[in-house]
Amino acid sequence: MRPARLSSRLSLSVAMMGMVLALFLSALAYLSLVQQLDRIAEQTLEEKLGQIRHGIADMGIRPELGDQAHNIRDLVRGHDNMSLTLYGPAPQFQQLLTVGNLSGNPPLDIRDASASMRLERWRSAEGKSFLTAYQLIQRSDGSQIRALLSLDRSADQALLGAYIESTLIALPLVLILIATGAWWIAQRGLSSLNQFRRVASLVSTQDLSHRISLNNLPLELKELANGINYMLHRLDSGVQQLSKFSDDLAHELRSPITNLIGKAQVTLSRERPPEEYKAVLENCTEELGRVTRIVSDMLFLAHVSHPAELTPFERVSLHEEAEKVADLFSLNAEEKDIRLRISGQASVCGDRLMIQRAISNLLSNAIRHTPAHSAIEIEISANNNNVTLAVSNPGAGIAAEHLPKLFERFYRVDRGRSRADGGTGLGLAIVRSIMGLHQGKVEVDSTIGGITIFRLCFQDTQPTPPTGKQ
Numbered sequence: 165m166r167p168a169r170l171s172s173r174l175s176l177s178v179a180m181m182g183m184v185l186a187l188f189l190s191a192l193a194y195l196s197l198v199q200q201l202d203r204i205a206e207q208t209l210e211e212k213l214g215q216i217r218h219g220i221a222d223m224g225i226r227p228e229l230g231d232q233a234h235n236i237r238d239l240v241r242g243h244d245n246m247s248l249t250l251y252g253p254a255p256q257f258q259q260l261l262t263v264g265n266l267s268g269n270p271p272l273d274i275r276d277a278s279a280s281m282r283l284e285r286w287r288s289a290e291g292k293s294f295l296t297a298y299q300l301i302q303r304s305d306g307s308q309i310r311a312l313l314s315l316d317r318s319a320d321q322a323l324l325g326a327y328i329e330s331t332l333i334a335l336p337l338v339l340i341l342i343a344t345g346a347w348w349i350a351q352r353g354l355s356s357l358n359q360f361r362r363v364a365s366l367v368s369t370q371d372l373s374h375r376i377s378l379n380n381l382p383l384e385l386k387e388l389a390n391g392i393n394y395m396l397h398r399l400d401s402g403v404q405q406l407s408k409f410s411d412d413l414a415h416e417l418r419s420p421i422t423n424l425i426g427k428a429q430v431t432l433s434r435e436r437p438p439e440e441y442k443a444v445l446e447n448c449t450e451e452l453g454r455v456t457r458i459v460s461d462m463l464f465l466a467h468v469s470h471p472a473e474l475t476p477f478e479r480v481s482l483h484e485e486a487e488k489v490a491d492l493f494s495l496n497a498e499e500k501d502i503r504l505r506i507s508g509q510a511s512v513c514g515d516r517l518m519i520q521r522a523i524s525n526l527l528s529n530a531i532r533h534t535p536a537h538s539a540i541e542i543e544i545s546a547n548n549n550n551v552t553l554a555v556s557n558p559g560a561g562i563a564a565e566h567l568p569k570l571f572e573r574f575y576r577v578d579r580g581r582s583r584a585d586g587g588t589g590l591g592l593a594i595v596r597s598i599m600g601l602h603q604g605k606v607e608v609d610s611t612i613g614g615i616t617i618f619r620l621c622f623q624d625t626q627p628t629p630p631t632g633k634q
């Protein structure tokens with residue numbers, strides 16, 4: 165089945181609501197009209213009966229009405245829809261006067277009349293509606309007269325009938341109008357969504373540059389468009405990073421592999437003495453070591469990116485770990501007559517081996533970039549819940565423009581020199597991933613020709629098991 169269009173659904177819903185509302189309002193208007201007509205009829209009868217009462221009271225002491233009856237007749241005669249009957253005293257209840265000739269007899273007993281006016285609604289055999297007021301009137305001579313005044317309400321009935329008829333004719337027209345209006349409004353409102361459809365059809369992994377224009381968009385859709393634009397922006401930069409990363413990876417692996425092939429081909433081009441083969445093999449082993457390092461660093465980064473596979477966090481003393489790492493690097497440091505100083509105490513919850521790896525990446529960089537005969541400081545400090553391990557070294561420093569990119573994979577300040585030193589440019593990217601895993605961060609401060617400081621900033625809160633990608 166074809167799914168219904170949103171505009172059709174909207175207009176149908178609005179039309180249904182409109183129908184319920186229109187029916188409700190019509191019923192309300194009908195009821196108040198009925199009530200109003202009833203009130204007018206009752207008032208008319210009450211006024212007229214009041215006049216009749218006056219007339220009868222003024223008639224003197226004779227029980228019969230005599231000549232003065234014409235005054236009472238005149239009160240009713242002008243009204244075609246009224247009839248009056250006056251009855252004499254009990255027990256005969258003789259009809260003294262009848263004015264007007266409305267068909268039908270009210271279903272009431274005139275003996276029930278009392279000093280206060282009573283009302284009776286009734287219908288004649290032909291279906292006509294009547295309202296009858298009856299009352300016991302005390303004359304000044306002490307005799308009693310019963311008055312019965314009826315009002316034919318056919319006109320009111322006709323009015324109500326006409327109202328129902330016109331409502332039944334107007335209602336479908338009003339509903340058609342409401343549904344058409346709702347459909348038009350929905351069409352207009354939804355036309356803005358065309359932009360979304362257009363952009364969605366243009367976006368692909370090759371081209372994520374398209375954005376939804378915010379001009380002429382209603383406020384609610386502007387927020388949605390902003391959200392989608394932001395998502396496209398993040399996807400775009402993610403895809404760009406990924407493609408840059410695979411380019412870099414291919415590039416990084418290509419050079420050592422090309423070197424290896426080149427050396428092997430040159431060596432095999434002619435017979436050589438065994439020492440020369442040995443030297444070439446040693447050289448090749450070094451290149452292969454480099455390839456192995458890139459691959460193992462990449463595997464390590466992938467491992468950090470899947471924290472579900474990591475061991476649970478434990479309490480790690482940063483001082484102890486820094487000392488272990490410093491021991492490992494003591495020979496390299498001695499070679500350049502570099503002193504390693506560790507100060508401060510603090511512990512954090514984390515993965516011991518990961519933290520060791522982060523410290524050793526920073527220390528190996530520091531040793532590589534510190535001039536001979538100087539000192540590298542490792543300072544550990546704790547402030548409230550923030551624990552920091554800072555590795556600072558003197559040296560050439562890093563220019564400000566490189567600082568934001570330093571933690572990207574394969575980024576090196578001096579590409580040629582770094583590669584000659586054996587650097588792959590993955591060390592700081594690994595540090596950033598490790599710190600992300602610990603819900604911390606890594607910061608750098610450096611001045612040209614001055615001190616370079618890398619800080620591992622931990623938040624020493626309860627260990628939370630790592631989840632999601634870093």
Ligand SMILES: Nc1ncnc2c1ncn2[C@@H]1O[C@H](COP(=O)(O)OP(=O)(O)OP(=O)(O)O)[C@@H](O)[C@H]1O
Pocket residue numbers: 525529530533557559561562570575576577578582586587588589590591592593616
């Ligand atoms: N302490 C430091 N002083 C000066 N420059 C530094 C320091 N630490 C890092 N750098 C610069 O940052 C760049 C990136 O460092 P990173 O550790 O990511 O890569 P690498 O040391 O070149 O290679 P790897 O660590 O993978 O062997 C380095 O190439 C270097 O130029």
Ligand SMILES: [Mg+2]
Pocket residue numbers: 525528529587591592
């Ligand atoms: Mg490094």
